[in-house]
Amino acid sequence: MKNSKTLIYDGSFNGFLTAVFIAFEEKVKVADIQKNGQTQNGLFSETETIFTNVVKAKRVWNGVRAKSYNAIGTIYFAFLSETDGIERLLFSYIQKLMVSKENKQVDFSDDTVLYISQLARKVGREKHRMEAFVRFQLTKDNIYFANIEPDFDVLPLISKHFRNRYADQQWLIYDVKRGYGIFYNLERVELVSLNLSEIHHNRTKKSAAFTTNEYDYQDLWNNYFKSTNIKSRINRKLHTQHVPKRYWKYLSEKKEAV
């Protein structure tokens, strides 16, 4: 009997797809697929380190897409959820997809399929929330800057949305939790990592990094937010359901509530 193996990859999506490729090609009995640096050896399994190979990753991508056009998107979204053990689940999801003659992606009576599609939907919701809750502040060197702290790693998913929308202004969205950001320089979007001296969330002290008008506009916006509220219909529960408290510290209209 062949020993089962734990595959170690570099944490990138391409790395994961390469691992899937190798598992399929070499008929590896996969015990687990783990991120480099977070490995836990199994008692009876060997480990193998996978070197990311874009060509091999692309073949998995295309193979899955040929099987079901929507499934590859679901896999990518679920991968970005960073859930513990997601690699193992996604591997068995891909196995199921490839084995099935029908479009297995919509078999919502299969536990793995349902779970993966629910995870993907969760990430999709977070992506949408970030498109809504990013609040840019104009810096003195004319960059619209925003800090975010999303539940999932959604920066790669929102970059297109912001590129299309703010094509004529420089902007930078920085994920404080994961320590990287995306910067648009009027030409294209680049990944950046910064040494932030301070995290710009809500506080009464004004930062010297931003233009003076910036605070006037925030003030106008906060006033608008208050005036447009109908007091006789107050429904705080619904309010916090739509704008969960964990996002408040980056929303200027909730400045007083934080």
Add this chain to the structure above:
Amino acid sequence: MNFERIKEKLNILADAAKYDVSCSSSGSKRTNTNKGLGDSSGMGICHSYTEDGRCVSLLKILLTNHCIFDCAYCVTRKSNDVQRAAFKIQEVVDLTINFYRRNYIEGLFLSSGIFKSPDHTMERLIAVAKKLREEENFNGYIHLKSIPGCSDELMYEAGLYADRLSVNIEVPTVSGLKLLAPDKKHEDFTKPMLKVKNELLRYKNERKLIKSTPKYAPAGQSTQMIIGATGESDKDIMYSATHYYKNYNMKRVYYSGYVPVAEDSRLPSMDTQVPMLRENRLYQTDWLLRFYGFAVNEIINDEHPNLAMDVDPKLSWALRNMKHFPVDVNKADKRMLARIPGIGMRSVHKVIHARKFRKLNWEHLKKIGVALNRAKYFIVCDSRDWERKDLDVGKIKGMILQNSSGKFRKQHSTQLALFAN
């Protein structure tokens, strides 16, 4: 820019505009092709929610709250003693652009009190939209209010710059309108609607021949009705809504529970509650009509002119029509699945796909997300275990109410509170 003065005006004119419910920003297909600002091709985005739980997606303001009309239900009516203010065109443009660049909003919702004449007012609204599109290269969403009684030429021009146009019908019955807004005629409302509808059809036909036909109000038109101001029945409201959906190709009809704004003998008194539950039931009915394949007379008719308040309209329909149930979820067609209480369109979609692979049982349905506490009385599935007792309608209703909790339950409970405060 004088921020203090702008702030004052913004407070007055946002406060006056907040009774307009519509805040949708989807369905426009206006892409950013010229490296300009903004893109409204995707789904709508709610950037924030006020403490009353309503979404904030557009900067919703009046150009001015000076008005020559005296409609009883309106805060900005002539005889009401409120602070008046007016924005300059450039001020609205600056506010919109600066809010948009900071990702606060999806665009502008501009309405206005009527000053001098309807045409004069409409011209000013169009001027704002035109300036945003042509000078600022703005591709965000613009919702313009059509001023009742304005000319067809202006309605045509408005559609060239706006994504959505709307006229609020406000009072669902003609007699109610006569009582509350004696200066306005019913035709004043329907004329701009008809013009927009005809233009939309004309542009649609032209696009079939010439693909580069410019856009005309790509997100369509909508309207709004006040609920609970004139003693109208739910049937009046829903039949009139159906009329507008059908004959004017409305994208949406909004229902707005009347918020008492002034003491007037023709209106409910100042201390009446906003009819939020009724509003909720009307929206549920609206959804059943637009997405679930119900006809309006199935839900509301002469026998049942008002919606039940204790249960939702779909459950209420099912309880009246037990002859269609129980439904076998593994066999029923999409139309019938959508009629089962506790199954929404998302579950319908999942059930239809999943049952191709295996027969579904209670466990599957629960995981998919079906609300079994309601659905279980109306379905059978791949299980020997189902509701066997020969329950009558009253029993089923009682058991559903007992085993669920609703956010409005307090308001219509017949049980006396033990510790009333």
